[in-house]
Amino acid sequence: MIPGSFEYFAPRSLDEAVNFLAAHREDVKILSGGQSLLPLMKMRLSKPEFVVDIGRIPGLDTITQEGNHIVIGAMVTHAQIEYSDFLNKNCPLLPRTATTIADVQVRNRGTIGGSVAHADPAGDMPATILALDAEIKVVGPNGERWIKCQDFFLGLLMSVLEPDEIVTAIKVPVTGNDKTAYLKAAPRSSGFAVVGVAVRMTMNAGGTCDRAAIAITGVTDKAYRAGRVEQMLAGKKLDAKLIESAAAEATHNIDVIEDINGSVEYRTQLTHVYVARAIEAALKS
Numbered sequence: 001m002i003p004g005s006f007e008y009f010a011p012r013s014l015d016e017a018v019n020f021l022a023a024h025r026e027d028v029k030i031l032s033g034g035q036s037l038l039p040l041m042k043m044r045l046s047k048p049e050f051v052v053d054i055g056r057i058p059g060l061d062t063i064t065q066e067g068n069h070i071v072i073g074a075m076v077t078h079a080q081i082e083y084s085d086f087l088n089k090n091c092p093l094l095p096r097t098a099t100t101i102a103d104v105q106v107r108n109r110g111t112i113g114g115s116v117a118h119a120d121p122a123g124d125m126p127a128t129i130l131a132l133d134a135e136i137k138v139v140g141p142n143g144e145r146w147i148k149c150q151d152f153f154l155g156l157l158m159s160v161l162e163p164d165e166i167v168t169a170i171k172v173p174v175t176g177n178d179k180t181a182y183l184k185a186a187p188r189s190s191g192f193a194v195v196g197v198a199v200r201m202t203m204n205a206g207g208t209c210d211r212a213a214i215a216i217t218g219v220t221d222k223a224y225r226a227g228r229v230e231q232m233l234a235g236k237k238l239d240a241k242l243i244e245s246a247a248a249e250a251t252h253n254i255d256v257i258e259d260i261n262g263s264v265e266y267r268t269q270l271t272h273v274y275v276a277r278a279i280e281a282a283l284k285s
């Protein structure tokens with residue numbers, strides 16, 4: 001459980017970090033909270049020659065409001081999100097998600113930027129930022145770019161991020177009166193989702209669902225939006241029968257995975273049950 005040898009670099013500015021990454025892009029890894037990278041390095045599944053610790057770069061650990069949006073710095077930890085009064089008031093889906101991640105130790109070190117960049121198919125934050133239609137700010141040698149999160153995740157631990165690009169912030173909306181919930185089924189041993197469901201719904205005064213965003217993690221090689229469920233809910237008054245029949249479409253066209261936590265049939269059924277429960281929980285929020 002000892003990682004291979006590597007050169008450690010702790011830049012004090014984004015420019016310094018990007019220049020170093022660009023110079024070593026073939027064999028470099030960014031270190032944020034280290035909660036995913038270090039286990040991989042200790043198991044020798046990742047053997048970078050260079051590790052760039054971005055924890056000393058100023059300005060990456062703030063939560064700020066910009067009009068109807070909130071910009072969360074990449075180095076903001078799961079624990080900061082969990083206990084942020086501002087987020088609990090203005091975008092409660094994020095803190096609700098953060099509380100379900102692992103244990104206190106992991107939440108104290110793990111960051112939102114690391115969770116997004118890592119693109120773990122069982123990670124919780126990817127589902128939640130998808131349900132929030134978040135945008136991801138990335139800085140690299142060619143300057144900065146904003147990536148819609150629907151375009152960000154490609155597959156198992158894969159995203160559109162280049163090796164010399166740094167995720168610097170995540171932009172989410174103020175969700176106001178929207179109904180939101182995050183629910184997951186996870187083994188106690190790891191806490192990772194067998195299925196995790198993030199829900200955001202806009203309900204009108206008459207009790208009709210104007211818009212639904214349902215995102216799911218743990219079920220296939222990346223988090224995804226359950227478009228068919230969303231379409232079945234939009235424009236309807238939600239009752240138990242509709243919620244159940246919509247939830248049954250949550251794995252439509254999805255290549256459900258099988259692993260030590262369950263067969264395809266088990267995970268499919270669990271997903272349908274958890275989508276229905278998450279919609280019900282959101283309605284009560």
Ligand SMILES: Cc1cc2nc3c(=O)[nH]c(=O)nc-3n(C[C@H](O)[C@H](O)[C@H](O)COP(=O)(O)OP(=O)(O)OC[C@H]3O[C@@H](n4cnc5c(N)ncnc54)[C@H](O)[C@@H]3O)c2cc1C
Nearest residue numbers: 030032033034035036037102110111114117123124167191
């Ligand atoms: C015991 C345990 C249980 C866990 N349970 C859960 C769980 O239930 N749910 C869950 O979602 N997660 C879980 N995690 C993972 C945890 O949430 C990590 O914090 C997260 O996946 C990665 O964040 P990090 O800041 O630690 O990133 P790191 O480990 O530092 O980095 C992860 C990867 O992302 C890259 N990277 C990091 N930051 C950036 C950046 N800003 N820009 C570009 N690339 C970057 C790194 O190079 C590396 O490849 C668990 C981890 C452990 C150890």
